[in-house]
Amino acid sequence: MIHNFNPGPAALPPDVIARAQAELADYHGCGMSVLEISHRSKEYEAINAAAEANLKALLGLGDDYRVLFMQGGASMQFALIPLNLLPAGATAEYIVTGTWGEKAYEEAQRVGAVRLLASTAADGYRSLPSIDAITPDPQAAYLHLTTNETIQGVQWPAELPDLGSVPLVADMSSDFLSRPFPAQRFALIYAGAQKNLGPAGVTVVVIRQDMIERGRKDLPVIMRYATFAKNNSLYNTPPVFAVYMVNLVLEWIKDQGGLAAMAERNARKAALVYAAIDGSDGFYSGHAVPAARSLMNVTFRLPTPELEKQFLNEAQAAGMVGLAGHRSVGGIRASLYNAVAPESAAALADFMQDFAKRHG
Amino acid sequence: MIHNFNPGPAALPPDVIARAQAELADYHGCGMSVLEISHRSKEYEAINAAAEANLKALLGLGDDYRVLFMQGGASMQFALIPLNLLPAGATAEYIVTGTWGEKAYEEAQRVGAVRLLASTAADGYRSLPSIDAITPDPQAAYLHLTTNETIQGVQWPAELPDLGSVPLVADMSSDFLSRPFPAQRFALIYAGAQKNLGPAGVTVVVIRQDMIERGRKDLPVIMRYATFAKNNSLYNTPPVFAVYMVNLVLEWIKDQGGLAAMAERNARKAALVYAAIDGSDGFYSGHAVPAARSLMNVTFRLPTPELEKQFLNEAQAAGMVGLAGHRSVGGIRASLYNAVAPESAAALADFMQDFAKRHG
Numbered sequence: 001m002i003h004n005f006n007p008g009p010a011a012l013p014p015d016v017i018a019r020a021q022a023e024l025a026d027y028h029g030c031g032m033s034v035l036e037i038s039h040r041s042k043e044y045e046a047i048n049a050a051a052e053a054n055l056k057a058l059l060g061l062g063d064d065y066r067v068l069f070m071q072g073g074a075s076m077q078f079a080l081i082p083l084n085l086l087p088a089g090a091t092a093e094y095i096v097t098g099t100w101g102e103k104a105y106e107e108a109q110r111v112g113a114v115r116l117l118a119s120t121a122a123d124g125y126r127s128l129p130s131i132d133a134i135t136p137d138p139q140a141a142y143l144h145l146t147t148n149e150t151i152q153g154v155q156w157p158a159e160l161p162d163l164g165s166v167p168l169v170a171d172m173s174s175d176f177l178s179r180p181f182p183a184q185r186f187a188l189i190y191a192g193a194q195k196n197l198g199p200a201g202v203t204v205v206v207i208r209q210d211m212i213e214r215g216r217k218d219l220p221v222i223m224r225y226a227t228f229a230k231n232n233s234l235y236n237t238p239p240v241f242a243v244y245m246v247n248l249v250l251e252w253i254k255d256q257g258g259l260a261a262m263a264e265r266n267a268r269k270a271a272l273v274y275a276a277i278d279g280s281d282g283f284y285s286g287h288a289v290p291a292a293r294s295l296m297n298v299t300f301r302l303p304t305p306e307l308e309k310q311f312l313n314e315a316q317a318a319g320m321v322g323l324a325g326h327r328s329v330g331g332i333r334a335s336l337y338n339a340v341a342p343e344s345a346a347a348l349a350d351f352m353q354d355f356a357k358r359h360g
Numbered sequence: 361m362i363h364n365f366n367p368g369p370a371a372l373p374p375d376v377i378a379r380a381q382a383e384l385a386d387y388h389g390c391g392m393s394v395l396e397i398s399h400r401s402k403e404y405e406a407i408n409a410a411a412e413a414n415l416k417a418l419l420g421l422g423d424d425y426r427v428l429f430m431q432g433g434a435s436m437q438f439a440l441i442p443l444n445l446l447p448a449g450a451t452a453e454y455i456v457t458g459t460w461g462e463k464a465y466e467e468a469q470r471v472g473a474v475r476l477l478a479s480t481a482a483d484g485y486r487s488l489p490s491i492d493a494i495t496p497d498p499q500a501a502y503l504h505l506t507t508n509e510t511i512q513g514v515q516w517p518a519e520l521p522d523l524g525s526v527p528l529v530a531d532m533s534s535d536f537l538s539r540p541f542p543a544q545r546f547a548l549i550y551a552g553a554q555k556n557l558g559p560a561g562v563t564v565v566v567i568r569q570d571m572i573e574r575g576r577k578d579l580p581v582i583m584r585y586a587t588f589a590k591n592n593s594l595y596n597t598p599p600v601f602a603v604y605m606v607n608l609v610l611e612w613i614k615d616q617g618g619l620a621a622m623a624e625r626n627a628r629k630a631a632l633v634y635a636a637i638d639g640s641d642g643f644y645s646g647h648a649v650p651a652a653r654s655l656m657n658v659t660f661r662l663p664t665p666e667l668e669k670q671f672l673n674e675a676q677a678a679g680m681v682g683l684a685g686h687r688s689v690g691g692i693r694a695s696l697y698n699a700v701a702p703e704s705a706a707a708l709a710d711f712m713q714d715f716a717k718r719h720g
Contacts, residue, residue: 039369
């Protein structure tokens with residue numbers, strides 16, 4: 001058995017893979033693969049509608065929100081958000097708690113006027129900024145933050161502090177659907193699918209109707225949220241297979257008990273790995289301060305780069321893959337997204353204890 | 361057996377579907393699905409490199425070209441091409457021979473200065489413009505055309521007329537890799553994969569190195585061709601499964617004998633269907649004039665809308681799907697992309713003869 005700790009693309013539920021495989025050559029008896037059906041067919045329209053409905057049901061959202069299935073990844077959203085929502089004369093505010101927030105902020109600077117409201121760069125992105133030091137401008141076009149920083153392993157709590165009345169825009173690529181959260185507080189949420197909700201190739205955008213309406217009208221048509229909303233994400237050919245897979249994952253989440261069940265499962269997994277860090281007498285040192293620890297990406301170092309290399313090699317030999325930290329920071333990162341089995345987290349924690357005992 | 365005449369997403373080679381299905385749960389013995397592997401893994405880097413190499417080999421292109429795997433469809437390229445390649449003060453020229461060329465031209469107008477060099481709108485997009493009437497400006501930023509118009513069924517010959525020294529940019533979404541053509545004449549070629557080369561979800565861009573270098577540097581990073589070229593299409597997470605499928609299709613084309621074999625196969629299929637039109641004593645009327653007929657999309661009308669409806673219903677009952685003309689033009693459209701079997705074209709031609717006999 002392989003334990004897949006890839007940071008994204010990442011593990012998918014085995015039941016979802018099995019179902020996709022079983023019906024790959026003939027989708028629901030139509031005689032064609034889901035890869036071969038038209039995006040205007042009744043089969044695909046049903047998938048598209050079900051994916052939107054399942055997602056809104058999981059988030060508890062009503063008609064004042066739309067779900068869009070777009071392409072280009074979160075990185076494309078870094079540009080599309082200010083292009084759509086940051087008109088000339090206005091300012092957008094960014095809170096940066098890691099590499100992805102930094103990228104979002106840098107890309108927005110190429111589009112319009114932005115202000116860095118808070119950053120934890122000075123402490124190496126180990127923590128969350130003090131809320132007392134943050135004063136959002138209620139007149140800002142929007143306030144952007146990254147709920148989970150995949151590379152540093154720093155996560156905001158599900159219940160964010162009070163940030164005033166400014167429209168909140170959140171990159172949730174790496175913790176979307178991993179726990180219940182008050183989705184109604186957000187004006188726009190986006191997430192690349194390849195961590196918690198499907199394969200690479202589709203980006204989910206959850207957007208409040210008023211944000212669609214206030215979008216700039218002088219953009220290329222394909223870059224407007226309004227185009228996707230008006231056409232139910234079918235203005236042009238969507239990434240059919242990726243949306244199909246997302247819908248299978250959404251049904252799996254529902255079958256498991258929804259976001260509360262995911263939160264329980266994810267907390268249990270992360271607790272095992274953090275316990276292995278905290279119980280190692282300093283052999284493993286976590287990157288994030290305890291109050292900012294991510295339940296999705298557990299990041300830590302070993303005493304030396306040589307030991308880290310040995311750790312990765314031995315883990316690989318034991319069937320644990322995807323544990324190398326991001327090339328920009330090194331160290332170890334265990335990604336524990338929804339589909340990662342509790343048994344995999346337990347196997348990793350056991351391995352960590354054993355490795356520390358042998359080398360500590 | 362289903363005969364899949366979908367205009368895109370469209371039929372894929374049965375061998376490709378079978379292989380994807382067989383290895384979906386365990387990619388080459390790595391213990392994970394291709395949907396779960398990292399885009400930084402050696403497995404995916406091999407897929408990515410093979411897809412670029414296979415494509416360049418099929419096109420006979422060398423180091424002065426790059427192949428990029430992007431997202432967003434041809435519709436995103438309609439915007440990205442002028443954003444990258446149409447600087448302030450310059451003009452781009454468009455030849456419009458159908459709906460997709462029209463859309464490309466309209467989107468470019470939202471970005472910069474464009475000139476309509478020729479259009480066949482006046483004759484309902486049935487023909488190709490007379491080359492004598494076209495005088496490209498050698499100083500233009502580029503000249504854009506659509507080699508095959510999917511909706512109208514109008515196709516340029518593989519060997520384009522002489523258009524001077526202006527950089528040629530071509531939307532080949534619906535006839536890419538369907539025949540040999542002098543790829544070296546183009547500065548940029550783009551194609552959504554979902555017709556001739558794979559599933560929906562990836563757009564192939566073949567770009568000459570000098571066009572990459574002349575791209576605008578003040579765009580969002582994610583919108584620059586240079587970003588994709590410099591990072592081998594791995595600046596951010598690519599649509600892994602779609603690129604994997606494209607590579608399987610490229611290998612299938614190679615195994616069939618390459619572009620020459622595709623051209624022979626496609627000409628044979630189209631000849632069967634056009635013969636059914638031409639032999640029907642006017643019961644079927646082709647949309648395109650014979651000199652502009654597409655080998656990819658055969659478009660025709662029946663004497664009345666009622667007969668067209670009956671034709672589609674009976675065809676569906678006989679296992680032939682995807683034959684309805686685009687909702688913007690009506691009528692019948694048979695898409696005969698690479699993967700459509702010659703037996704399917706023969707079955708359609710037989711059905712057309714029989715239907716005409718019964719209703720003519």
